[in-house]
Amino acid sequence: MDIIVEGIKQAFILLFTLDREVLGITWLSLKISGSATFLSMFIGVSVGTAVALNQFPGRRFVVSLINTGMGLPPVVVGLFVTIFLWRNGPFGFLEMLYTPTAIVIAQTVIATPIVMGISLAAIQSLPANLRLQILALGATRLQMVWILVKEARLPLLAAVMAGFGGVISEVGASMMVGGNIKGYSRVLTTATVMETGKGNFAIAMALSIILLLLAFTVNVVLTQIQQRDRPR
């Protein structure tokens, strides 16, 4: 119990004294997971929409793959990305292992199927007649897709939130491909693991609370956008 109280106290001390290291770690977490979410939003929503609107052989198989990807374990992604980025691995020439960029790559791989899967379901659940109606009113195919995406805005933003939630809380891949390097690739989750290992439970608690606050803040912003009056 003491540790929880002490942790909450520490969290506020660290936040309000603007502890430079903790602020840096928090900012880096937001930057990395924000970038990964942004990239996965592009890939996820576009591919998800494309799969939802088209019929092609093997479609069910593709959808099954995407849905499986939604549960991709971060450590597995971390291991694969590590092996690919090794100096002597296939992408070693990029010299990218143990950098923040490597974490963005791993987190994008984790978040993309989540966004894709939910987008697919969202677009597919729109009434089929809506498409016909839009086309009948003279819209081009591209305009139709754009209207459908706007129509499914609620679940699509939920997809983005799920993707962000998946990566901001992820620790296995960040640890493996980022290396938890002080002042460079240390994010909130890896710092929490390290401080727990060091026995600094109060600081670990404080970092967890900051992580929760960060996730909450981002979701409040996204929810604001999601819940705005829909244009009619």
Next chain:
Amino acid sequence: MKRFRNICLIAWLAAILVLVFYAAPATAAPPKQKNIILSTTTSTQDSGLLDVLIPIFEKKTGYFVKTIAVGSGQAMAMGQKGEADVLLVHSPAAEKKFVAENYGINRRIIMHNDFVIVGPPSDPAGIKGMKSAAEVFKKIAASNAIFMSRGDNSGTNAKEKAIWKAAEITPEGQKWYQQTGLGMGLTLAVAAEKKSYTLADRGTYLALKKNLGLDILSEGDGILLNIYHVVEVNPAKWPKVNAAGAKAFADFMISKQTQKIIKTFGVDKFGSPLFFPDAGKKEELLGK
């Protein structure tokens, strides 16, 4: 109007996200060849020693050190694949093999401290005050008290195996022998929760002591010596290794200034130093 506001909102959001995205690579990718990958044991990081030493080294030389804290076993595995430039490890037998097989060069002694055998104050196996580590392990085995092993090929784990060997006991598969597969800090926490015995390096134990409720029950045997070496990964085997950087770091570790910092590190916090500098000494003569 509503439409316009919506477009504004989307544009605004996109602008922020683009900003966030482009800011990320800006912090990445420091200049080439400047990067040194230091693969080390968790104890040097968890004790805070590297947090003190590395900024000094970076400022002095302009290199950027990427410290990857893993067990000594994994650190050497990374070296073997050419995925690290320099190692700071504490598993002498494995290090000698590593150098003999030409994976590493210039193995040099840095410092030492010692391992301690810790356990619950109630001491169910009755080992308190015993000197010989092998005898202690024999007694723990005979009493069926739980022993918590790291089980992760770390330097501590290697030392523990060596003691079991000296005690002529095969603990694997025994009911009282449990393996955590975790780092030293977490293993100590598990041992404390389960009121079991474990082998720990003194530095990590001292750093965590106040939360644990585990006592040092046996210490001081010669076999418990914990020696740290720096090993450079052989660039002849892996051309991509940053050999100059590795040498610079190794030289820095044995420099007078660094050795002086090691000597006093931890005194203010724990009342006694966590490591004893040994640069230039003969490994065989330590602890004699």
